[in-house]
Amino acid sequence: MALDAESFDLLLPAIQRFVLERLVPAEDHLEEHDEVPADIVEDMKAMGLFGLSIPEEFGGIGLLMSQECQVAFELGKTALAFRSVFGTNVGIGSQGILMDGTPAQKRDILPRVASGELIMSFALTEPDAGSDAASIKTRAELDGDHYVLNGTKRFITNAPRAGAFTLMARTGGPGAGGVSSFILPADLPGITLGKPDKKMGQRGTKTCDVILDNVRVPAANIIGGVPGQGFKTAMKVLDRGRLHISAVACGMAQRILEESVAYARERKQFGKAIGEFQLIQAMLADSQAELLAGWSLVQKVAKRFDAKPAHLSDPDVSMRVSCSKLFCTEMVGRVADRGVQVHGGAGYINEYKVERFYRDVRLLRLYEGTTQIQQIIIGRELLREH
Numbered sequence: 471m472a473l474d475a476e477s478f479d480l481l482l483p484a485i486q487r488f489v490l491e492r493l494v495p496a497e498d499h500l501e502e503h504d505e506v507p508a509d510i511v512e513d514m515k516a517m518g519l520f521g522l523s524i525p526e527e528f529g530g531i532g533l534l535m536s537q538e539c540q541v542a543f544e545l546g547k548t549a550l551a552f553r554s555v556f557g558t559n560v561g562i563g564s565q566g567i568l569m570d571g572t573p574a575q576k577r578d579i580l581p582r583v584a585s586g587e588l589i590m591s592f593a594l595t596e597p598d599a600g601s602d603a604a605s606i607k608t609r610a611e612l613d614g615d616h617y618v619l620n621g622t623k624r625f626i627t628n629a630p631r632a633g634a635f636t637l638m639a640r641t642g643g644p645g646a647g648g649v650s651s652f653i654l655p656a657d658l659p660g661i662t663l664g665k666p667d668k669k670m671g672q673r674g675t676k677t678c679d680v681i682l683d684n685v686r687v688p689a690a691n692i693i694g695g696v697p698g699q700g701f702k703t704a705m706k707v708l709d710r711g712r713l714h715i716s717a718v719a720c721g722m723a724q725r726i727l728e729e730s731v732a733y734a735r736e737r738k739q740f741g742k743a744i745g746e747f748q749l750i751q752a753m754l755a756d757s758q759a760e761l762l763a764g765w766s767l768v769q770k771v772a773k774r775f776d777a778k779p780a781h782l783s784d785p786d787v788s789m790r791v792s793c794s795k796l797f798c799t800e801m802v803g804r805v806a807d808r809g810v811q812v813h814g815g816a817g818y819i820n821e822y823k824v825e826r827f828y829r830d831v832r833l834l835r836l837y838e839g840t841t842q843i844q845q846i847i848i849g850r851e852l853l854r855e856h
C-alpha cells in the first residue's frame with residue numbers, strides 16, 4: 471500500500487520545513503566537524519525518513535517512487551551528507567530485501583530498517599571491481615549450512631554506521647550468474663573496517679573498506695534464499711537508486727541556483743548589482759532551464775517506474791532511469807560550476823556554500839554507476855533487437 475495523496479501533502483511541507491529550519495542551519499557544523507549531529511539523526515528517525523521507501527506493513531511510509539523523488543528533491547537542497555545518513559536505508563541498502571527477499575527476511579529486517587534502529591549499507595564495489603560489477607572476487611564458499619566469506623569491499627557508504635550489509639559475493643562461477651546477495655550482520659566475527667576514506671567533498675558522509683576474513687554466515691541469509699540471483703538484485707536496486715540520485719541532483723541544482731541568484735542580487739560591481747548584467751543573467755538562465763528539464767525528466771520517469779511491479783525490472787525503464795541519472799548529475803555539475811563563476815573569487819572560498827556544493831556534487835556523476843555506465847546502458851538498450 472502506498473501513502474495516500476492527502477498524507478503525502480502533509481509530509482512534503484514537513485520535510486521542506488525540516489530542511490530549512492534544521493538542516494540548512496547545521497551545514498556549517500557539518501563542514502567543520504565532518505559529522506551529522508546526533509540530535510538531527512534522532513529527528514530524522516522520528517520523522518520516518520529511514521522508512522520512506524519501506525511499505526507500511528513493515529513499519530515504513532511506503533512512498534511511491536514519484537513521491538520519493540519529490541522528497542529527494544527537497545533533501546537535495548542542503549548538504550548531501552544529511553541525506554546520506556538514511557539514504558542507504560531508503561535505497562540501496564534495503565531495497566534488495568524488499569524486492570527479492572523471502573517473507574521471513576522482510577519480516578525480520580525491514581521494520582528495524584524503517585525505524586532507523588538498523589542501518590543498512592550496500593556492499594558491491596571492490597578494489598578490482600567498480601564499473602565491472604559482475605567481476606567481483608569476494609568469495610562465498612558453502613560449508614554445511616553456512617557460507618564462508620573472504621574478500622574486500624571498497625568505498626562502502628555508511629559502513630562505519632552499519633548494523634548490517636546487503637553484500638554481493640561469488641557463490642558460483644565467473645560472471646553475473648555466479649553472484650549472490652547476502653544479508654550480513656556487521657558484528658559477525660571476521661568483519662573489520664578500513665580507515666575512513668578522506669574524500670573530496672560530502673563532509674559528514676562515512677565511507678570505508680569492509681574486509682571479510684573467514685566470515686561465517688548462514689546460507690539462509692542469501693536474499694531470496696536462492697544463490698546466483700544477486701547480480702540481478704543489485705542491478706534492480708541500482709535502477710531505483712539512480713532515479714533517487716537524479717532527484718537529489720535536481721534539488722541541489724535548485725539550491726545552488728538560489729544561492730547564486732541571492733549573491734547576484736547583493737554583490738555590486740561597476741556601480742550596480744552584478745545580477746543586472748546580462749552575462750550573469752545568461753549563466754543563471756542556463757542553469758534554470760537545465761534544472762527544469764532535468765526535473766521534468768525525473769518526474770516523468772518516476773511515473774513509469776511506478777507503473778511497473780516494484781520487484782521486476784523493465785529494460786526500457788532502466789534505460790530511462792539511466793537517462794535521468796546521466797542528464798541530472800551532469801546538469802548539476804554545470805550548475806555548480808556556473809554557481810562558482812557567478813560568485814567570482816568568493817565561490818572558491820569555503821565559507822560560501824557553492825564552494826562546498828561544487829565539491830559535493832562531483833560524486834553524483836561517479837557513484838551508483840558513472841556517467842559512462844549510464845551511456846552504456848542507454849546505448850545497449852537502443853541497439854537491442856526487440
Ligand code: COS
Nearest residue numbers: 600601602603604646702705706709783788837838839843
Ligand atoms: N535489472 C535486472 N536485471 C538486470 C539489469 C537490471 N537493470 N541489468 C542487467 N541485468 C541482468 C541481465 O539481464 C543479465 O541477465 P541474464 O544473464 O539472465 O541475461 C545479467 O543481469 C547480466 O547483465 P549484463 O550482461 O548486462 O552485465 P554486464 O556485466 O555487461 O554489466 C553493467 C552491466 C555495466 C550495466 C553493470 O555492471 C553496472 O551497472 N555497472 C555499474 C555498477 C555500479 O553502478 N556500481 C556502483 C556501486 S554502488 S555505489
